[in-house]
Amino acid sequence: MNADDERFLKTTKEVLVKFIEMGTVSPSNFDEKFRSIYRTIKDTVLSARLADFEIASAREEEPQER
Secondary structure: OOHHHHHHHHHHHHHHHHHHHHOOOOOOOHHHHHHHHHHHHHHHHHHHHHHHHHHHHHHHHOOOOO
């Protein structure tokens, strides 16, 4: 497991704890909610990184003005 996966898991845990405290997550729906929250967090972070990468790549391809 890499460092990013650990961060995703920790963040998911924090979100789930809040939902449990609010009563929106219970033992009967924990698995479904955990997977959904984990995927959402991971997809969001990876999408943001991809967008940053695409912006950086576009800047590198632009001709330098002098």
